[in-house]
Amino acid sequence: MRIGILTSGGDCPGLNAVIRGAVLKGVAIYDQEFVGFRDGWRGLVEDDVVPLTRHDVRGLSKQGGTILGTSRTNPFENNGGPDRVKSVMDKRNVDAVIAIGGEGTLTAAKRLTDAGVKIVGVPKTIDNDLSATDYTFGFDTAVAIATEAIDRLRTTAESHHRCMVVEVMGRNVGWIALHSGMASGAHAILIPENSVSLDQINEWVRLAFDRGRAPIVVVAEGFMPEGMEHPHTERGLDTFGRPRLGGIGEQIAPQIELATGIETRCATLGHLQRGGVPTAYDRVLATRLGMAAIDSVVNGTWGTMVALNGTEIIHVGLDEATMVLKTVPQHRYEEASILFG
Numbered sequence: 001m002r003i004g005i006l007t008s009g010g011d012c013p014g015l016n017a018v019i020r021g022a023v024l025k026g027v028a029i030y031d032q033e034f035v036g037f038r039d040g041w042r043g044l045v046e047d048d049v050v051p052l053t054r055h056d057v058r059g060l061s062k063q064g065g066t067i068l069g070t071s072r073t074n075p076f077e078n079n080g081g082p083d084r085v086k087s088v089m090d091k092r093n094v095d096a097v098i099a100i101g102g103e104g105t106l107t108a109a110k111r112l113t114d115a116g117v118k119i120v121g122v123p124k125t126i127d128n129d130l131s132a133t134d135y136t137f138g139f140d141t142a143v144a145i146a147t148e149a150i151d152r153l154r155t156t157a158e159s160h161h162r163c164m165v166v167e168v169m170g171r172n173v174g175w176i177a178l179h180s181g182m183a184s185g186a187h188a189i190l191i192p193e194n195s196v197s198l199d200q201i202n203e204w205v206r207l208a209f210d211r212g213r214a215p216i217v218v219v220a221e222g223f224m225p226e227g228m229e230h231p232h233t234e235r236g237l238d239t240f241g242r243p244r245l246g247g248i249g250e251q252i253a254p255q256i257e258l259a260t261g262i263e264t265r266c267a268t269l270g271h272l273q274r275g276g277v278p279t280a281y282d283r284v285l286a287t288r289l290g291m292a293a294i295d296s297v298v299n300g301t302w303g304t305m306v307a308l309n310g311t312e313i314i315h316v317g318l319d320e321a322t323m324v325l326k327t328v329p330q331h332r333y334e335e336a337s338i339l340f341g
């Protein structure tokens with residue numbers, strides 16, 4: 001069999017480890033051949049194909065980014081849909097595709113499977129917001145990077161007796177904020193799932209400051225305080241379609257300073273959280289997922305996705321992964337909030 005691999009959507013530490021795991025097991029155990037489609041679905045609909053041999057994946061488990069490149073191209077948006085995908089696969093003698101991506105990618109994969117394309121999915125997102133899998137690779141790395149950054153920001157904040165607001169990624173969910181905030185001992189963690197008022201945030205900041213601490217506020221980019229309007233309609237744009245100048249961290253930092261009188265700075269971590277080498281945990285998880293994806297292909301279980309359940313890799317329907325976002329449960333936020341202030 002000839003198998004095509006693509007990585008689609010925002011990149012994520014561990015993507016290369018998935019590719020390596022799939023190719024090494026596919027070659028060694030099942031004697032399969034591989035090609036890569038460049039830049040996600042774009043490579044598949046535009047017939048942009050590269051060879052993917054055992055040699056090409058050497059040493060990849062520790063390499064950040066993706067050797068195949070990625071994009072947010074959707075095969076269903078003016079890109080020919082299933083007919084185009086099938087004709088490129090036929091031309092290249094590709095029997096099946098392993099699609100590594102987040103919600104958008106897996107939704108497209110499901111629609112293509114329904115139209116008769118042989119696809120297996122691998123879940124990917126630093127946000128950890130995909131259902132049907134306990135963790136996604138990339139999340140552990142993002143949390144480790146954010147935690148180290150917050151530890152560093154704390155020492156400068158302490159030296160200056162300042163409050164530090166740290167904005168982390170998480171458009172729809174607060175997993176990175178929750179875990180990095182707990183790991184670094186933040187005095188407030190703000191997540192999209194749980195809106196709180198500016199008054200409440202200011203109270204946590206004051207309590208920490210009055211105990212002689214430099215207050216640390218970790219905020220997920222999708223958080224919005226009670227009663228405040230969302231400053232932008234689309235990612236990267238404000239309500240007038242102009243480039244967004246600052247995220248939610250930049251918006252609340254001056255308000256904290258004004259209300260508490262405590263000098264406050266904001267650091268937005270942004271794409272740092274997606275760059276560089278994956279943690280050992282993510283390398284192992286990503287490699288195991290890649291190896292399990294090849295089992296699905298050989299078994300012909302199209303329309304499924306590999307997933308982590310406890311410590312075991314399982315196979316679930318793509319629809320289970322894409323139906324609802326995995327948000328932070330209320331009890332996890334309440335547990336963390338015992339430590340605020």
Ligand code: F6P
Binds near residue numbers: 010126274
């Ligand atoms: O979905 C992963 C993610 O990193 C989000 O946390 C973030 O909002 C988004 O991607 C950023 O996307 P882009 O790289 O397109 O700016």
